[in-house]
Amino acid sequence: MADRHPFIKQHSLSWVVVVAALTFLSGCTLSAARSASPRHLASNMTPSLNQLPSSNPSEEKVLVAQSNQAYKKVVAKLAQQQKITKLNKPIPAQFQGKTFKNVKINNPIKTVAQEASDKRIGQSAVGKPIALTFDDGPWPNTTGQVLDFLKKNNVKATFFVVGRQVQQYPQITKRIVNEGHAIANHTWSHQYHRYNPAGAASEIDKTAQLIYKLTGVKTNLFRPPGGILNNGLAAYAQQKKYAVVMWSADSLDWRHNSSQALRDRILKEASAGGIVLLHDGGGNRAKTVQALPLIIAELKKRGYKFVTVPELMEMQEKDQEMMARKG
Ligand SMILES: [Zn+2]
Structure with missing residues (x-):
C-alpha cells in the first residue's frame, strides 16, 4: 500500500488527457470563430484566415457538436478523477495497521447551537453515524438488489x-464504486485455514490488484473471512498498514433467520459509531435483501445516519480534534 507510483502515474496521465482535450476544445472554438466570421471582418484578417473556406451551417453544427462532446468528456474525466482521489484518500494514521469494530464518537447527538458551531469548524452534520457493511459479494442478483435499494434511499455502504x-462479476464490482460506496478487501478465496505469509500475501494482494485494475481504488480496508484474526491473514494485512475492520452489530443473516429477526438483532446491537455486518453474497441472501428496508427505515427513525467505513474513521479523527480543541 505504500507504493503510490501507479496512482501518481495515473494522475499525471489523466492530466495529459485533460490538457489534450482542452487543446482540442480551443482548436474547435477557434475554427468555429473563424468559420463564423463575417466577410467584411475577414478582409482585415491575416491572409491565411482570408483563404479559409466560407462559412457552412452544417460544418458549424458538426464543430459545435464536437466541441460539446469534448467538453462533456473533460468534465466527466475530471469528476471521475476527483472521485478516485477522494476514494484513495489515505486512512487516518491511528487506524493504519490496527483492528477495530467500531469508532468512538463523543457527542453524536448535538443541540442546534452545537451544530452551528460544528459547521463553522467543519465538523460533519448531526446524527448518529453507523456503517452498513456487506460481505462476500459481488453476487448475482443480490448485490444488484442491495445496490438498487441503497441508491433509492441515498444510503452509502461498504462492500x-x-x-x-470480483473476477467473475467485474461489472457489478464497478457499479459498487460508481455508485459511491466504499470497496474493501475480503481475500481472494474466502477460506478459514491457516496461512503462511506468502499465502496470506497472495490472498490479499491479488484481490487488491484486481480491485485497483477494475475501479482505480487502492483499498486499505481488510476484513478476514469469518472474522478470524489469528490465521495469518489479519497479521499480513496489519503489516501492510491496512485497517482490519470487524463489526459491532452482527445480523447473523447467514443463519437464515427471518427478515424480522435480522432487523430486531441489528436494532438491538446498533450504536453510534457502530459497524453492521450483513452479507450480499456467499449463499442465498434473499432474507438480507428483504430485511434491508426494515433495517434502514427503523435506524433512520432512531436518528442514525449512514456513512461508509472510511467516513466513520474520518469522523472519529475529527471528533478527537474537536475534543482536543475544547480540552
Ligand atoms: Zn465473509
Missing part, C-alpha cells in the same frame, strides 16, 4: 468483496 467473485 467487502471476495477476489474470485
Whole structure:
C-alpha cells in the first residue's frame, strides 16, 4: 500500500488527457470563430484566415457538436478523477495497521447551537453515524438488489468483496464504486485455514490488484473471512498498514433467520459509531435483501445516519480534534 507510483502515474496521465482535450476544445472554438466570421471582418484578417473556406451551417453544427462532446468528456474525466482521489484518500494514521469494530464518537447527538458551531469548524452534520457493511459479494442478483435499494434511499455502504467473485462479476464490482460506496478487501478465496505469509500475501494482494485494475481504488480496508484474526491473514494485512475492520452489530443473516429477526438483532446491537455486518453474497441472501428496508427505515427513525467505513474513521479523527480543541 505504500507504493503510490501507479496512482501518481495515473494522475499525471489523466492530466495529459485533460490538457489534450482542452487543446482540442480551443482548436474547435477557434475554427468555429473563424468559420463564423463575417466577410467584411475577414478582409482585415491575416491572409491565411482570408483563404479559409466560407462559412457552412452544417460544418458549424458538426464543430459545435464536437466541441460539446469534448467538453462533456473533460468534465466527466475530471469528476471521475476527483472521485478516485477522494476514494484513495489515505486512512487516518491511528487506524493504519490496527483492528477495530467500531469508532468512538463523543457527542453524536448535538443541540442546534452545537451544530452551528460544528459547521463553522467543519465538523460533519448531526446524527448518529453507523456503517452498513456487506460481505462476500459481488453476487448475482443480490448485490444488484442491495445496490438498487441503497441508491433509492441515498444510503452509502461498504462492500467487502471476495477476489474470485470480483473476477467473475467485474461489472457489478464497478457499479459498487460508481455508485459511491466504499470497496474493501475480503481475500481472494474466502477460506478459514491457516496461512503462511506468502499465502496470506497472495490472498490479499491479488484481490487488491484486481480491485485497483477494475475501479482505480487502492483499498486499505481488510476484513478476514469469518472474522478470524489469528490465521495469518489479519497479521499480513496489519503489516501492510491496512485497517482490519470487524463489526459491532452482527445480523447473523447467514443463519437464515427471518427478515424480522435480522432487523430486531441489528436494532438491538446498533450504536453510534457502530459497524453492521450483513452479507450480499456467499449463499442465498434473499432474507438480507428483504430485511434491508426494515433495517434502514427503523435506524433512520432512531436518528442514525449512514456513512461508509472510511467516513466513520474520518469522523472519529475529527471528533478527537474537536475534543482536543475544547480540552
Ligand atoms: Zn465473509
